[in-house]
Amino acid sequence: MDKSKPAGHIAPYPHAAAGWGALKQVAINLVREKVGGGNYKTLLAQNQPDGFDCPGCAWPDREHASTFEFCENGVKAVAAEATSKRVRADFFAAHTVSELLAQSDYALEQHGRLTEPMLYDAASDRYLPVAWDAAFALVARHLKALPDPNQAAFYTSGRTGNEAAFLYQLFVRAYGTNNFPDCSNMCHEPTSRGLPATVGAGKGTVTLEDFEHADTLLIFGQNPATNHPRMLGELRECAKRGAAIVSINPLRERGLERFTSPSHPLEMLSNSSTAIGSLFIQPKLGGDFALIKALAKRTLELDDAAVAAVAAAGRAGLAGAARVLDVDFIAEHSNGFAAFAADLRRQDWGQLVEESGVAREQIEQLAQVYVKGERVIATWGMGLTQHKGAVATIRMLSNLMMMRGNIGRLGAGLCPVRGHSNVQGDRTMGIEEQPTAAFLDRLGQVFGFAPPRAHGYDVVATIEAMLAGRVKVFFGMGGNFAMATPDTPQTFAALRACELTVHVATKLNRSHLVHGRAALLLPTLGRTEIDLQHGVAQGVTVEDSMSMVHLSYGMNTPASPQLLSETAIVARLAEATLGKAPVDWAWYGADYARIRDAIERVFDDFHDFNARVAKPGGFHLKVASRAREWRTASGRAEFLVCAVDTDTPIHRAKAKHGARLMTLMTARSHDQYNTTIYGMDDRYRGVFGMRRVVFIHRDDLALLGFAAGQMVDIVSVWDDAVERRADGFMLVEYDIPRGCLGAYFPETNALIPLASVADGAGTPTSKSIPVLLRAAA
Secondary structure (H helix, E strand, C coil), rough: CCCCCCCEECCCCCCCEEEHHHHHHHHHHHHCCCCCHHHHHHHHHEECCCCCCCCEEEECHHHHCCCCCHHHHHHHHHHHHHHHHCHHHHHHHHCCCHHHHHCHHHHHHHHEEEEEEEEEEEECEEECCCCHHHHHHHHHHHHHHHHCHHHHEECCCCCCHHHHHHHHHHHHHHCCCCCCEEHHHHHHHHHHHHHHCCCCCCCCCCCCCHHCCEHHHHHHHHCHHCCCCCCHHHHHHHHHHHCCEEECCCCCCCHHHHCCCCCHHHHHHCCCEEECCEEEECCCCHHHHHHHHHHHHHHHHHHHHHHHHHHHHHHHHCCCCCCCCCHHHHHHHCCCCHHHHHHHCCCCEEEHHHHHHCHHHHHHHHHHHHHCCCCCCECCCCHHHCCHHHHHHHHHHHHHHHHCCCCCCCEEEEEECCCCCHHHHHHHHHCCCCCCCCHHHHHHHHHHCCCCCCCCCCHHHHHHHHCCCCEEEEECCCCHHHHHCCCCCCCCHHHEEEEEEEECCCCHHHHHHCCCCCEEEEECCCCCCCEEEEECCCEEEEEEECEEEECCCCCCCCCCCCCHHHHHHHHHHHHHHHCHHHCCCCHCCHHHHHHHHHHHCCCCCCCCCCHHHHHCCCCEEEHHHHCCCCCCCCCEEEECCCCCCCCCCCCCCCHHHHHHHHEEECEEEEEEECCCCCCCEEHHHHHECCCCCEECCHHHHHHCCCCCCEEEEECCCCCCCCCCCEEEEEEEEEECCEEEEECCCCCHHHHHCCEECCCCCCCECCCCCCEEEEECC
């Protein structure tokens, strides 16, 4: 931050993404976290064949990074783990939980690494040291005392490796419940629920190799420069060879405009950059479905015109235009196209333009880019998934890509970009509240028990169950549940209603301070740290966004000799609760290769797991739809008819409040990862030293009678008569569609009602919250 300017100011950032600004932030974070003792050297081993997998985002490694890949956010994640700052027993002796609760999320992050297990003492309002055995015995007593295993819920963060996740779900199912709220519920659940109905698998169909051959990329609802910076390296290469790159996002993000690659000395030394995006489309919040359907309609119209031209040319004895649709793909691989096409022809253009917020001329321009592309990749992030109609949106995008056969061929396909490093792997391992019967059958056969069959609670259902007293024990494997979830006061009340809350963590966060009547804080190893079991270093595997599975070994000395790995914590808790039946938990926890052997017995795609993952770069899990194998009920890809929803909470709120009704999206700042706040700047958006800001269009400022820099309170509009508000935000004039606002989470999570979720997925609608602005007192 420029010391000549006051803290808490707005200043345009004129530079490209990354470049020297990113290198400066690396230095700042290494100093801020007091990384020493040679731990900083581990940065050179990040994503390397003989190093460790980045604990940050799930973007894949090229050849498991045969050359150094620089990533600012990866450095922040590693520095946070490698910090020399410690939170020991004397820290908790000096601070009550109430005192700590008054600190900011940034301040809590800055205290450093947790070093020993702690038990909450209500009399002193402090965490006190507790022995590991006593901690596990306490959890086991609570779990065994519950009259119904479904009165416990087991949360999972995407930082958990495959081995810990597999053992965790095995323990929980042996205990007797499928209550697995996890971070997937809050991000890409609409992808996981939407794609199986169209292409038969809830994962993407591309690998990094496809980016080398793509001529067109449609990037929906993503900000790669902040959320997965290594993606910009791939986009840079695509742009340099002339691929068309389209950013479809309400915010025009810097990383998709210009990028200076720290891995390319010439760009750094010349202070030059590569232009990334060739076209920018800014739909209004919630307008993605209508925009994608409009693209599909225009694609069909262009094909109709080509058919007519062929007919006219034939009558004149001339050659006609080529078809726009991939008629061979449609005929050989799909069902339902006739009904889908009929619905598109009936669809009113005026409604699509109105609901998308994109002018018809821009829609037609975008359609021309799409149909010109021979090899198109569509990528998306939470900009598509955190809406009421998100599942339908994902299915419509799948429809659009199938129209031209852009699934299952080199250089083309569907590419959901997950957030946390192993969020996809955790789901593959069985962290799923709605498990399939086939998976449960196999799990029961391999381990000799009868897994529970009833579907469990997702994140929102878990909060509701805690509030209603149906869940009494909450166990969190990583993450920051209290701040990642919607309706913050309700979530706080839910956690406080529990008889026991337990959190496995590396650093202090707010969830540890919003606790049940009894509470435990269990410190764990970070992925950068050496994990020794019986004197042998253990590796853990993760699955990235493109279904590559690779092995990772920590390199740093653990922050404390009292730390246990997540796998060891699960094994010891399982044995304390269930004994050695139906599994010898300690035997598995002693050697993670044994867990991988068990994984391959449950999942056919993991055959020869230990041998395949030992090779540099690991291996690719088969995604059937990439090979044009459709694991749907019909055995074919399905075109699905989806109508534009014009009776959403936003429509109803707009009808009541008129033009004063705004739609809010939550987003990360550049100095955060999920709920972890590394710093107070969002430099690409020109925000420095503060977080309580609201981005707004200049014409909406005038409409509402406000001025840039004015302080406002935000009040959400819902039909349950509950006032949800977030107070004290500065208005920042920004390039965002009319009627739309942007603000950071977790500060604005309090505005999202628990009941406001994606249809068919349960994901909170964090990108489409109807709100009103009021002048702050």
